[in-house]
Amino acid sequence: MDFQFNDEQKMFQQSVRELLEKEFAPIVDERDPKGPLSREEGIDVMKKLKKVGVGLDPESIEDLLDPVMFGIIAEEFGRVWPSLLPLFGMGAIPAIFAPSASEDARKRLVPRLEAAEFIGCFAETEPDAGCDTSNLSTTAKREGDYYIVNGTKSWISNATIADTAFVGVKDADTGDATFLLVEKEISPFEATESPKMGWKASPTGEMFFDNCKVPVENEMSLLMEKAITSGSLNIPDGFMKLLTSMTPITAMLTIPRAGMGLASVGIAQAAFEASVKYARERVQFGKPIGRFQLIQDMLYQMNVLIETARLLGYKAATAIIDGDREARRLSAMAKVYGGQAAFKVTDMAIQIHGGMGISQEMPLERYFRDARLMTIPDGTSEIMKLITGYTILGKGFAAYS
Numbered sequence: 025m026d027f028q029f030n031d032e033q034k035m036f037q038q039s040v041r042e043l044l045e046k047e048f049a050p051i052v053d054e055r056d057p058k059g060p061l062s063r064e065e066g067i068d069v070m071k072k073l074k075k076v077g078v079g080l081d082p083e084s085i086e087d088l089l090d091p092v093m094f095g096i097i098a099e100e101f102g103r104v105w106p107s108l109l110p111l112f113g114m115g116a117i118p119a120i121f122a123p124s125a126s127e128d129a130r131k132r133l134v135p136r137l138e139a140a141e142f143i144g145c146f147a148e149t150e151p152d153a154g155c156d157t158s159n160l161s162t163t164a165k166r167e168g169d170y171y172i173v174n175g176t177k178s179w180i181s182n183a184t185i186a187d188t189a190f191v192g193v194k195d196a197d198t199g200d201a202t203f204l205l206v207e208k209e210i211s212p213f214e215a216t217e218s219p220k221m222g223w224k225a226s227p228t229g230e231m232f233f234d235n236c237k238v239p240v241e242n243e244m245s246l247l248m249e250k251a252i253t254s255g256s257l258n259i260p261d262g263f264m265k266l267l268t269s270m271t272p273i274t275a276m277l278t279i280p281r282a283g284m285g286l287a288s289v290g291i292a293q294a295a296f297e298a299s300v301k302y303a304r305e306r307v308q309f310g311k312p313i314g315r316f317q318l319i320q321d322m323l324y325q326m327n328v329l330i331e332t333a334r335l336l337g338y339k340a341a342t343a344i345i346d347g348d349r350e351a352r353r354l355s356a357m358a359k360v361y362g363g364q365a366a367f368k369v370t371d372m373a374i375q376i377h378g379g380m381g382i383s384q385e386m387p388l389e390r391y392f393r394d395a396r397l398m399t400i401p402d403g404t405s406e407i408m409k410l411i412t413g414y415t416i417l418g419k420g421f422a423a424y425s
């Protein structure tokens with residue numbers, strides 16, 4: 025497949041890149057090591073990105089639901105500042121459903137979405153339910169017009185700064201798994217930060233739901249039905265085909281998985297660009313190190329990993345747009361391959377930079393730390409490989425259920 029962006033995609037990529045270069049590239053190296061963004065800083069990022077059409081309001085979110093556009097955003101964020109990606113990636117799912125929530129919630133949330141003052145999160149993982157999401161212990165007990173939610177979530181991106189969470193629960197009476205849209209203002213929850221080695225500026229934390237009261241109309245199947253029938257969400261035909269041919273969450277996860285593959289490409293691309301520059305400038309034995317064949321071999325390996333991961337990522341994105349069931353396999357493969365590529369490329373970039381590669385004066389060590397995380401969130405590499413195996417072999421071959 026010879027993948028080319030169309031004119032609209034090229035313009036979008038250019039405007040996102042220009043904005044990231046202008047607003048964030050100059051501050052990332054100083055700001056990222058200082059740790060998680062505050063809510064105010066997160067909102068400031070959202071407002072800046074909204075200027076180029078990257079937003080969570082009902083109109084802009086259609087671009088986030090277009091997997092090629094989302095892939096472009098992910099790749100460009102990866103190249104400049106991966107820590108910013110969860111603001112959009114993880115915030116998108118609650119934002120998609122906010123316009124279909126209870127009338128009161130809608131009145132509160134939609135103006136915030138439009139003003140780019142909304143931070144969301146997707147809360148599924150629990151201390152005892154990581155890869156095994158069938159083992160959730162967060163419960164939702166129906167009491168009249170409300171669910172009463174109790175449980176703990178872990179490793180949730182944006183946990184400490186989120187206004188609204190899309191929370192995975194088990195119905196306390198039926199045992200059925202579903203998601204609830206939980207708005208912090210009326211259904212308060214607590215959250216604490218979990219420090220980590222990479223994506224330093226992205227808040228990640230534990231969330232605690234203690235008798236948290238959530239309106240029943242905020243349950244996923246009701247929200248989904250309302251979103252489709254009210255037309256509050258303009259879902260492209262192909263993606264709609266995916267949503268109805270597999271569980272909605274499985275279909276939705278294809279987008280962030282292809283996106284994570286492409287965010288990995290962005291990190292690798294930044295490390296590669298720095299390495300090419302250094303190989304031209306750094307002189308040893310009286311010549312630029314780029315003249316040495318072993319350095320050129322590393323540049324070759326880095327380049328081919330990036331090109332391959334990029335093609336796989338956009339191939340997965342295109343399969344999602346087409347509503348092709350292969351999107352599940354391709355997005356899983358794109359995530360694994362991209363994550364591994366980013367790890368290998370950032371490792372070689374450090375090697376090319378010698379001592380400067382591990383110095384905190386240069387961003388190479390950040391690229392390496394950020395790349396290392398890519399094989400874990402949104403499905404670990406092991407689970408992605410098992411999904412690939414299952415989709416190749418078919419029914420009866422699920423290795424992880």
Ligand SMILES: Cc1cc2nc3c(=O)[nH]c(=O)nc-3n(C[C@H](O)[C@H](O)[C@H](O)COP(=O)(O)OP(=O)(O)OC[C@H]3O[C@@H](n4cnc5c(N)ncnc54)[C@H](O)[C@@H]3O)c2cc1C
Binds near residue numbers: 114145401404406
């Ligand atoms: C930076 C970051 C951000 C995150 N953001 C979010 C978020 O916004 N929302 C959210 O819900 N979660 C989030 N997560 C959680 C993430 O999805 C989980 O960490 C991931 O699913 C793995 O779960 P675990 O950490 O409990 O590992 P475990 O499930 O305990 O797995 C440990 C190891 O065992 C392997 N393993 C497990 N089962 C199998 C199997 N059947 N076969 C082979 N190997 C297996 C895993 O691949 C892994 O290598 C985030 C995690 C990180 C690190």
